[in-house]
Amino acid sequence: MRQAPLWLLLSLVAACGKPAGPAPEVQSAAPDTTISSPADISSPPDVSSLPVDTVPPRPTPPPEPVASPAEPDDRILEKTPGLTPPLELVRVPPTKAAKGLAGTPGESAAAGPNDALVKVFVFSDFQCPVCRRAVEPLKKLARAYPKELQVIFKHHALSSHGSAEPAARAALAAQKQGRFWEFHDRTFDAQQNLEDADLLAHATASSCDPKAFELAIQDPALAAQVAYESAQAQALGMEGTPAFVINGEKSVGWGSYLGLESQVRAALETARALAASGTPRVRVALEATRAKDPTAASILFGD
Secondary structure, eight states, X not given: OOOXXXXXXXXXXXXXTBOOOOOOOOOOOOOOOOOOOGGGSOOOOOOTTSOGGGSOOOXXXXXXXXXXXXXXXXHHHXXXXXXXXXXXXXXXXXXXXXXXXXXXOOOEEEEXXXXXXXXEEEEEOTTOHHHHHHHHHHHHHHHHSTTTEEEEEEEOOXXXXXXXXXXXXXXXXXXXXXXXXXXXXXXXXXXXXXXXXXXXXXXXXXTOOHXXXXXXXXXXXXXXXXXHHHHHHHHTTOOSBSEEEETTEEEESBOOHHHHHHHHHHHHHHHHHHHHTTOOHHHHHHHHXXXXXXXXXXXXHOO
């Protein structure tokens, strides 16, 4: 089966703060009801005239294939954040602050190696229902390319979502205890429950020490980091959520796992060529981003 072109995969994109595009019309192909000629239809050989001991034995049918556990359908993944285990936390050190942006850079939560060839910056909002759909597909993507891809979470708490900023600070407080991804999954799963008591419950269920969590969430540095990352998104022209920057390629909204993976595969092809030409692996994502969008390279990498 031919793979759908990228423009079709990305043609229906939803986002918080951004209207969804029109759904493309898909026409189902009519089933082929053509009947082959009689010569094409196999029939058992006539063995009535053969002696009994010369009748060919009936062939033994091949054994049924053993079914392997099926991976959840992408539509199921979009509806059930937390369905698969949390990602393993990788810490990305703060970058140099970009000029003119409010707030202060801080350590980011990520999954995948820091020298990954492709870096996917995900600007997300814990109160955004569209961001909720992207949780499990992003985990699937990170696991599909464990050595070449890094997913980096950035907080873009929209002003229209009153609980988004406290939830972002709570996630950073959980990150201090090494439980960011556990908190991330639980909070998106229970997205309707984002009051202070709910956030504490999510943190406790994520194996955070509740007293340390409550102390950390009041740290002004966390609020400054959330403000800075929202300013990054706005400086990149990405007002809605979720938003993605894949080695400099920007997009806003959620279409499908296949659409996002197609962007990653294209970025990987370019990144592998850079690495083969002698660019140090640890600088490949930066150089690819700079070639695509120098402003994005400065904002995201502090370069």
